[in-house]
Structures are given as C-alpha cells and as structure tokens.
Amino acid sequence: xxxxxxxxxxxxxxxxxxxxxxxxxxxxxxxxxxxxxxxxxxxxxxxxxxxxxxxxxxxxxxxxxxxxxxxxxxxxxxxxxxxxxxxxxxxxxxxxxxxxxxxxxxxxxxxxxxxxxxxxxxxxxxxxxxxxxxxxxxxxxxxxxxxxxxxxxxxxxx
Amino acid sequence: xxxxxxxxxxxxxxxxxxxxxxxxxxxxxxxxxxxxxxxxxxxxxxxxxxxxxxxxxxxxxxxxxxxxxxxxxxxxxxxxxxxxxxxxxxxxxxxxxxxxxxxxxxxxxxxxxxxxxxxxxxxxxxxxxxxxxxxxxxxxxxxxxxxxxxxxxxxxxxxxxxxxxxxxxxxxxxxxxxxxxxxxxxxxxxxxxxxxxxxxxxxxxxxxxxxxxxxxxxxxxxxxxxxxxxxxxxxxxxxxxxxxxxxxxxxxxxxxxxxxxxxxxxxxxxxxxxxxxxxxxxxxxxxxxxxxxxxxxxxxxxxxxxxxxxxxxxxxxxxxxxxxxxxxxxxxxxxxxxxxxxxxxxxxxxxxxxxxxxxxxxxxxxxxxxxxxxxxxxxxxxxxxxxxxxxxxxxxxxxxxxxxxxxxxxxxxxxxxxxxxxxxxxxxxxxxxxxxxxxxxxxxxxxxxxxxxxxxxxxxxxxxxxxxxxxxxxxxxxxxxxxxxxxxxxxxxxxxxxxxxxxxxxxxxxxxxxxxxxxxxxxxxxxxxxxxxxxxxxxxxxxxxxxxxxxxxxxxxxxxxxxxxxxxxxxxxxxxxxxxxxxxxxxxxxxxxxxxxxxxxxxxxxxxxxxxxxxxxxxxxxxxxxxxxxxxxxxxxxxxxxxxxxxxxxxxxxxxxxxxxxxxxxxxxxxxxxxxxxxxxxxxxxxxxxxxxxxxxxxxxxxxxxxxxxxxxxxxxxxxxxxxxxxxxxxxxxxxxxxxxxxxxxxxxxxxxxxxxxxxxxxxxxxxxxxxxxxxxxx
Numbered sequence: 001x002x003x004x005x006x007x008x009x010x011x012x013x014x015x016x017x018x019x020x021x022x023x024x025x026x027x028x029x030x031x032x033x034x035x036x037x038x039x040x041x042x043x044x045x046x047x048x049x050x051x052x053x054x055x056x057x058x059x060x061x062x063x064x065x066x067x068x069x070x071x072x073x074x075x076x077x078x079x080x081x082x083x084x085x086x087x088x089x090x091x092x093x094x095x096x097x098x099x100x101x102x103x104x105x106x107x108x109x110x111x112x113x114x115x116x117x118x119x120x121x122x123x124x125x126x127x128x129x130x131x132x133x134x135x136x137x138x139x140x141x142x143x144x145x146x147x148x149x150x151x152x153x154x155x156x157x158x
Numbered sequence: 159x160x161x162x163x164x165x166x167x168x169x170x171x172x173x174x175x176x177x178x179x180x181x182x183x184x185x186x187x188x189x190x191x192x193x194x195x196x197x198x199x200x201x202x203x204x205x206x207x208x209x210x211x212x213x214x215x216x217x218x219x220x221x222x223x224x225x226x227x228x229x230x231x232x233x234x235x236x237x238x239x240x241x242x243x244x245x246x247x248x249x250x251x252x253x254x255x256x257x258x259x260x261x262x263x264x265x266x267x268x269x270x271x272x273x274x275x276x277x278x279x280x281x282x283x284x285x286x287x288x289x290x291x292x293x294x295x296x297x298x299x300x301x302x303x304x305x306x307x308x309x310x311x312x313x314x315x316x317x318x319x320x321x322x323x324x325x326x327x328x329x330x331x332x333x334x335x336x337x338x339x340x341x342x343x344x345x346x347x348x349x350x351x352x353x354x355x356x357x358x359x360x361x362x363x364x365x366x367x368x369x370x371x372x373x374x375x376x377x378x379x380x381x382x383x384x385x386x387x388x389x390x391x392x393x394x395x396x397x398x399x400x401x402x403x404x405x406x407x408x409x410x411x412x413x414x415x416x417x418x419x420x421x422x423x424x425x426x427x428x429x430x431x432x433x434x435x436x437x438x439x440x441x442x443x444x445x446x447x448x449x450x451x452x453x454x455x456x457x458x459x460x461x462x463x464x465x466x467x468x469x470x471x472x473x474x475x476x477x478x479x480x481x482x483x484x485x486x487x488x489x490x491x492x493x494x495x496x497x498x499x500x501x502x503x504x505x506x507x508x509x510x511x512x513x514x515x516x517x518x519x520x521x522x523x524x525x526x527x528x529x530x531x532x533x534x535x536x537x538x539x540x541x542x543x544x545x546x547x548x549x550x551x552x553x554x555x556x557x558x559x560x561x562x563x564x565x566x567x568x569x570x571x572x573x574x575x576x577x578x579x580x581x582x583x584x585x586x587x588x589x590x591x592x593x594x595x596x597x598x599x600x601x602x603x604x605x606x607x608x609x610x611x612x613x614x615x616x617x618x619x620x621x622x623x624x625x626x627x628x629x630x631x632x633x634x635x636x637x638x639x640x641x642x643x644x645x646x647x648x649x650x651x652x653x654x655x656x657x658x659x660x661x662x663x664x665x666x667x668x669x670x671x672x673x674x675x676x677x678x679x680x681x682x683x684x685x686x687x688x689x690x691x692x693x694x695x696x697x698x699x700x701x702x703x704x705x706x707x708x709x710x711x712x713x714x715x716x717x718x719x720x721x722x723x724x725x726x727x728x729x730x731x732x733x734x735x736x737x738x739x740x741x742x743x744x745x746x747x748x749x750x751x752x753x754x755x756x757x758x759x760x761x762x763x764x765x766x767x768x769x770x771x772x773x774x775x776x777x778x779x780x781x782x783x784x785x786x787x788x789x790x791x792x793x794x795x796x797x798x799x800x801x802x803x804x805x806x807x808x809x810x811x812x813x814x815x816x817x818x819x820x821x822x823x824x825x826x827x828x829x830x831x832x833x834x835x836x837x838x839x840x841x842x843x844x845x846x847x848x849x850x851x852x853x854x855x856x857x858x859x860x861x862x863x864x865x866x867x868x869x870x871x872x873x874x875x876x877x878x879x880x881x882x883x884x885x886x887x888x889x890x891x892x893x894x895x896x897x898x899x900x901x902x903x904x905x906x907x908x909x910x911x912x913x914x915x916x917x918x919x920x921x922x923x924x925x926x927x928x929x930x931x932x933x934x935x936x937x
Contacts, residue, residue, distance in 0.1 A: 021273065023273070024273075028272075031192075031193070032195075036186070037186075037189075037190075037192075037193035038185070038186020038187065038188075039186070040190065040192075040350075040351070040401070041192070041431075042350045042351065042352070042434070043434040043854070043855050044433055044434060045434065045854055045855065045856070047854065047855035047856055048350060048434075048855055050350055077186065078184075078185070078186035079185070079186045079187075081185070081186075082185055087181075087184065087185075091184040091185070094180070094184055095176055095177070095180045095181070095184060096176065098177065098820045098821065098823075098824050100180060100183055100184065101402070101655035101656070101657070101824060101828065102349070102350070102351070102399070102400065102401045102402040102654055102655030103179070103180075103183030103184075103188050103399065103401070103655070104188075104190065104349075104350045104351040104399075104401030104402060105350045105401075106183055106184060107186050110184070129863055129864060130864070132862075132863040133862035133863045133864040134862075135862075136350060136855070136860055136862060137350065138348055138349055138350050138402050138404070138828070138832070138860060139350075139402055139655050139824075139828045140824060140827055140828055140831075141827035141828045141829075141830055141831030141832075141866055141869060141892075142827075142831065142862075142863040142866050143823075143824075143827040143866070143868070143869055144824060144827065145863070146863060
C-alpha cells in the first residue's frame with residue numbers, strides 16, 4: 001500500500017495538511033502526522049476508549065476511524081480543552097477529585113464526557129454511568145472519575 | 159494554600175493536597191514512551207505455536223529481519239535463585255531452536271514506519287515442527303507430560319517445603335478437618351498503556367538512551383548491559399510517564415534487549431510499541447494457581463494447623479529479576495495470613511508449561527491465598543455453625559509483635575479492630591434480616607468478608623530470605639536545594655500513577671519548611687536519579703519516603719545551623735516554616751532561599767560547621783511492615799443467569815499514617831476494582847493445544863464503571879515503629895482482599911443450594927454450572 005492521499009485535519013481549530021496512506025487511522029494521524037500526542041492508544045480495537053476524540057461534535061474512537069474520513073471535519077482533542085492556562089471545568093474537577101492516577105486513559109475520558117455533556121447537559125446519573133462505561137481505566141476503580149464528572153456537570157449547568 | 163509547618167503544629171503530611179503530577183497529564187502534555195518519534199520501527203515476529211522446533215525462518219526479499227543468528231554473543235535472560243531447588247532456565251532473546259509458548263519472540267523486523275514493519279513481519283515465513291504442548295500446571299506434573307525444559311524433570315522449576323515440628327500431632331488431635339481445593343485462573347495486569355520502548359543512539363558519546371515503560375529503570379539498565387556485554391555507563395534508561403504497571407512492567411522483556419542492540423547496530427533510533435494483542439499473549443501473566451488446603455480446628459473453632467499443596471503455573475520461562483519463585487514462594491511464606499496458627503505444612507511448586515511467563519501482578523499470590531484462606535474460614539464457620547465474624551474473632555492475631563509459624567514478624571496492626579469497624583458500618587444484623595426477606599421472594603443476596611494482612615515496604619532482608627541473586631530492597635534519595643531556594647529530590651523509585659511526586663514533597667516540606675510546590679521530585683532517569691529499585695511491592699512511599707525523611711532531616715539540621723549564624727540564635731530556638739527560618743516567638747527571620755544562596759556563595763561564614771552546597775542524601779532499608787484491612791462485599795446472584803451484581807463494597811483499612819488521604823483512597827479504589835475484575839470477569843484462556851483464546855479486550859474483560867459499585871472506605875491509623883514515617887504501604891491491599899470478599903459473598907448468597915464456588919473468576923457460566931449440578935442432584 002503505497003498510494004497516499006492528501007487530507008486536511010482540522011484539530012482544535014488549526015489545519016494540518018498531511019499526506020497519509022488511506023489505511024492510516026485517525027488516531028495515528030493525530031499523533032504522528034500532526035504531533036498531537038495527548039490522544040493515547042490503548043487497544044486499537046475500539047474497546048478501551050483511550051483514543052476518544054470529538055469529531056464534528058461526536059465522541060469517536062479514533063483508532064476505529066480512518067484519517068481520511070475526518071478530512072475537513074472539526075476535530076477536538078485534549079490539547080484544545082483548556083483556554084490558555086485556564087483549565088476546562090472537567091479538567092479542574094478531575095484534579096480536585098483525584099480522577100486520574102497514571103493519566104493514560106484521562107484524555108479519552110475527558111473528550112468522551114465533554115462531548116456528552118455538551119449534547120446532554122442534564123444527563124442523569126445513571127445514564128452518565130453508562131457513558132463512562134464506554135471507556136476503561138485500570139487505576140482509579142472509576143470512583144473518582146464518577147465524582148469528578150458529576151461535579152463538573154453540575155458546575156457546567158450552573 | 160496556607161503554609162503549615164513544624165512551628166505552627168500543622169503539617170503538610172496528612173492533608174489531601176492536589177497532585178503535583180496532574181496539570182501536565184490533564185492538558186495532554188504527559189510524555190509517554192509511544193509519543194517519541196523514531197527512525198526505525200520494530201515489529202516482533204512471534205511464535206504461533208505453543209511448542210515446536212524451528213525448521214526455517216525466511217525473511218521476505220528486501221525486508222530487514224533480525225533473528226537469533228544475528229545476535230551472536232548476546233546472552234539469554236537467565237534469572238537466578240539460590241534456594242528452593244530452583245532450576246535455572248534460559249530465555250533466548252529471540253528463539254533459536256525451539257519455541258515454548260504462543261507469543262514468544264522469534265524475529266524482529268525493522269522498517270521506517272510501523273505499518274511497513276507490520277507488513278514485512280506478516281511476510282516472514284516461519285516453519286515450525288510442532289511438539290506436544292502442556293498448558294495446565296497440574297497436567298504438567300503428571301507422569302509422561304511433555305517436558306518444557308529438559309533440565310527441569312517433571313516440569314518443576316522451584317519447590318518450597320516447610321513443616322513445623324508438631325504439625326502431625328496437632329493435626330491428628332484436631333476436632334475437625336476442613337479440606338478443599340481453591341483455584342485461581344490466569345490473569346493479566348492489563349495496564350491501559352501496553353509496553354513499549356525507544357532506543358536512541360548518540361553518535362557523539364556512543365551511548366544509548368532506552369526510554370521505556372518500566373517500573374525499575376536502574377535494574378533494567380544493569381540487566382540489558384549484562385546481556386549485551388556493554389558498559390553500563392553507555393546506557394541510560396528513562397521511564398517517562400508510564401501508563402500503569404501493576405507489576406507487569408517490572409520484568410525484563412526480551413524486546414528491550416533487541417531495541418538497544420539494534421540502536422547500537424544501526425547507530426540510529428528504533429522504537430517498538432506493543433499492541434494489545436501482544437500484551438495479552440506475551441506481556442506476562444499471573445495468578446494461575448491451584449491450592450489444596452486443609453485446616454485443622456480444635457473444638458472451639460480455633461485453627462491449630464494449616465496445610466497446603468500449592469501448584470503455581472509459571473509459564474514457559476522464569477521472569478527477571480524476581481524469578482518465577484515470586485508466586486509459589488510468596489504463597490508459601492504468607493498463606494497463614496493474619497491468623498494465629500502455630501503449626502503449618504506446605505509444599506509449593508512452580509511448574510513450567512507452554513504458556514506466557516508469569517510475572518508479578520498487584521498483590522502477587524496474596525489475592526489467591528487470601529481467597530483460599532478466607533474460603534476456609536467461611537467453610538469452617540459453617541461446619542461449626544458459627545458466624546463468619548465469630549470464627550475470625552477467635553483466630554485473628556491481636557498481640558504484637560507477632561512471629562508467624564513461617565518466622566515473619568507482624569508489627570502493630572488492627573486486624574480485629576478493622577473487622578469490627580467493617581461489621582458495624584455494614585450493619586450486618588440488618589443485612590441478615592433483609593437477606594431473609596428477599597430470599598422469600600426468590601432473590602439471593604449474600605455478604606462476604608475478607609480479613610487480611612498486606613506485607614509492604616520490605617527491604618533487602620526479606621528478598622534475601624528468598625535467595626534471590628538480585629536482592630532489591632533499599633532506596634537512596636538525594637535532596638538538593640539550589641541557590642534560588644528551590645528543592646529537587648532525586649529518587650531511585652519510579653512511580654507511574656501513585657502520586658509520589660506529591661506525597662514525597664509533603665514529607666520533605668514538613669522537615670525543611672518550604673511548600674511542597676517548590677519541591678520537584680525527579681525519578682525515572684538513570685542519568686539523573688540515584689540507583690534504586692523502582693516502584694513495586696507497595697514499597698515506594700515506605701522506603702523512598704523513609705529515605706526522603708532521613709535526607710530532609712539532614713537538610714533541616716543544616717538549615718538550622720546556617721540560620722543560627724544568620725539570626726544569632728540557638729538552633730534549638732529556630733523554627734522552619736512558611737519558607738523562612740524564624741526565632742520562635744519573635745519576628746526575627748531569614749528566608750530559606752537566602753540561606754540556600756549563602757550555603758553556596760558565602761561558605762566562608764560557616765567554615766568548619768557545614769559542608770559547602772546544599773545536597774543531602776538519605777538511605778533506608780527497612781525490615782517491612784504489615785498493613786491490614788477488612789473488605790466486605792454485598793452481592794446479588796441472579797440464579798437464572800449466574801450474573802453477580804455487587805450492591806455494595808466496604809473497606810476498613812489501616813495503612814498506618816496516611817500521608818495524603820486522597821491519594822491513599824485512590825490506591826484502595828483501584829486495587830478493589832482490579833480485585834473485583836479478578837473475582838468475576840478476568841480470565842486468560844488457553845486451548846488444549848496451547849493457543850490463547852483471549853487476545854483482545856473484548857475477550858479478556860477488565861471491569862468498566864458499570865461493574866464497580868461505590869466503594870465505601872473507613873480508616874484506622876496504627877503507627878508502627880517498623881516504618882520511620884509511620885506510613886505503611888497501601889498499593890496492593892485493595893486487590894488482595896476483594897476477590898475473597900466477593901467470592902465469599904457469592905457463596906453466602908447461594909448457600910441454600912448447598913454448593914460452593916471455590917474458583918476465580920466466578921463467571922456466570924461457572925455459577926450456573928454449580929447451581930445446575932445442585933438442582934439435578936435434588937431432582
């Protein structure tokens with residue numbers, strides 16, 4: 001497979017014109033062709049959710065999507081969450097409630113929850129638990145992720 | 159944030175300050191191994207068969223493929239233990255003649271991109287003549303079983319035996335004997351970041367920097383340099399941000415040796431990122447044990463003698479540095495747990511099979527032996543017709559120090575107190591009423607308890623007792639205050655999620671009177687940090703924390719000497735707090751940063767009283783200390799489907815002095831969640847031919863937020879002299895107690911059917927099979 005395609009990935013408002021093989025996953029393109037390594041790869045088969053980014057408003061597993069499919073669609077990654085030095089309420093809540101330990105799964109959880117709360121700010125606790133069950137964390141036992149997300153959701157509604 | 163210190167009577171220790179690690183990780187600015195660019199990407203060709211003789215390896219035309227023939231004088235991995243009939247076996251870096259498990263490294267392909275390397279790897283033709291394989295530990299012991307290593311007859315590679323002098327007479331005199339078999343299936347630690355390495359050759363110095371996902375950077379440097387026969391000074395090992403380890407990232411994989419060898423050969427940069435399949439089939443397994451257990455009880459239900467036959471399936475090779483003795487020998491040493499039993503007999507064998515090598519995983523053996531022992535206690539309670547709590551009350555140790563039948567010294571702890579605390583908070587009496595009510599409606603609730611000890615923070619004597627050629631244990635810490643007053647603590651431990659940058663800063667801050675935010679803890683770089691043993695075995699806060707305290711005390715003494723000169727006061731009257739040295743009760747003070755500068759630039763003023771500069775070291779090598787806890791699980795078993803829902807999980811925990819409650823709680827949460835996964839979901843499955851059936855996260859199932867209930871924590875703090883900070887380790891306890899509590903709860907729930915589940919994980923299929931057998935028997 002040597003044929004390459006020219007695409008533009010718009011990540012956090014910035015265009016990255018890249019040339020990739022059609023089989024290049026979005027996760028690899030974001031990390032390696034665009035140098036945004038905050039998005040992590042945990043399984044490459046769509047189970048763990050570490051690579052979750054927001055594509056056109058939807059949280060997606062970027063390991064299950066080809067980069068070419070995201071050509072021209074606005075993509076948001078963890079690097080775009082804070083405004084300058086000011087952390088997003090969700091990032092702040094993760095810090096306040098100790099929602100991360102090794103930090104590897106964290107960007108995926110942050111992007112998953114950001115997309116869901118933007119779409120459903122009044123999501124109920126039980127539905128939120130279903131959402132969080134999309135991604136895996138091996139360090140926290142989810143206790144403090146749940147607390148952080150509920151706190152951030154409340155703050156963002158206020 | 160206010161600035162409490164010694165003088166004010168307030169301390170940083172004991173407070174849930176926010177983690178200093180978090181801002182970078184939350185912003186996506188963490189630096190993990192796979193984030194580094196490389197010139198060459200490596201893909202390993204792995205054995206597709208469990209046992210066989212390599213007939214031919216044929217690289218595709220033009221492909222760069224490294225095989226054993228290329229490695230020349232590179233030595234194999236050959237860990238050593240000098241006791242327990244250990245049979246040393248060698249693991250080749252790349253298999254040369256035979257393969258012994260599915261996933262074993264046979265060749266390494268390198269190419270300019272990962273994709274190209276993968277393409278080439280798929281086209282490497284490998285011809286292997288299959289040989290008979292054995293994957294089950296007990297089958298490997300049977301006469302005529304295929305031999306995994308010819309030097310290990312009967313496939314036994316390590317064997318511990320112990321029997322106390324009065325065991326036989328005590329057993330014979332027993333009022334009641336309880337016997338059963340407990341089994342733990344095979345599990346994988348499954349850190350969210352799989353393994354990976356990046357080796358960069360520096361042409362100017364001839365050195366290689368190996369950045370990789372390790373928990374023990376210094377020992378990895380020693381091991382790789384030994385194997386390659388290179389000067390250790392030519393190798394730098396860096397553990398950057400590491401995405402969880404849980405023990406899996408302690409052991410030496412052959413992959414790292416290949417990377418360093420290749421970087422030197424190509425004089426370039428080479429990298430390997432393990433994929434999840436590789437991690438699940440070749441990234442070390444654990445917990446594959448069968449325990450035949452017998453408890454002898456007197457008429458008062460006191461455990462008088464305990465005996466066990468333990469078979470640990472350790473896989474195809476012995477892991478470095480702990481050796482495959484780590485599971486069977488720890489099981490033998492600690493099986494009696496927190497119970498006062500004076501007579502003990504045990505045979506514990508490590509058995510080689512054609513499966514992925516075993517490595518340490520959070521709790522090492524203790525999740526299994528605690529599960530076995532706690533099942534014994536519940537079975538005995540049932541046999542005597544007493545409550546599970548009552549039998550534990552009668553048997554838990556409650557005088558300290560207590561020397562076990564195996565000679566382990568248990569320091570001050572709160573085994574009974576934490577259990578009583580748990581019983582009170584769970585409201586056992588109310589639960590029993592509710593259990594009875596809902597059972598009448600066909601719902602099956604159960605409650606399960608686990609009381610256990612967690613041996614933590616043990617230094618070199620404990621490892622030496624195992625006869626390990628590599629005897630870890632101590633830690634060194636160097637603290638430097640620079641001329642601007644900022645502090646750097648360089649440690650040999652290598653945290654990867656435990657929050658040590660924060661907790662060590664809290665310990666140091668209290669001694670030297672500056673805020674933790676000014677203290678940078680440097681770790682995970684062999685060029686920057688002193689030689690140390692890394693982070694594993696719930697040791698870092700105890701041992702690196704102790705060494706930090708000792709170094710900080712020296713720095714404190716030096717600061718007081720300088721301050722006494724500058725403030726013209728007795729050192730005894732000076733307090734260090736809020737970034738200044740102050741004469742107590744006065745407003746005479748000098749900033750600590752000013753004193754730091756003087757220690758470098760005005761040394762003539764303190765001639766003969768202090769050494770120039772501000773660097774102090776501390777070294778700590780403790781005997782070890784036992785944390786303890788009582789776990790309680792409340793579950794509901796759906797008898798139609800075998801599904802188990804955990805309604806509630808409660809932990810009453812005693813880890814001595816808590817440095818940062820928020821971080822300590824996080825460790826318990828994470829451990830309990832892994833323990834629940836181990837108890838209900840996680841199982842590595844091989845077929846009879848040795849192929850592995852669980853090679854994705856859709857087959858091997860770590861729990862999600864749906865499976866983990868709210869975990870309620872309660873704390874006691876027993877201060878023990880065994881730890882100079884009074885802190886005990888807390889990293890593994892969650893994983894040690896949870897499986898036992900969950901399985902006991904399941905058994906309590908299904909007790910009316912007269913069956914017992916003595917295996918982890920207790921999957922719905924196993925529960926249904928047991929219930930079906932029970933119902934058929936009745937019919």
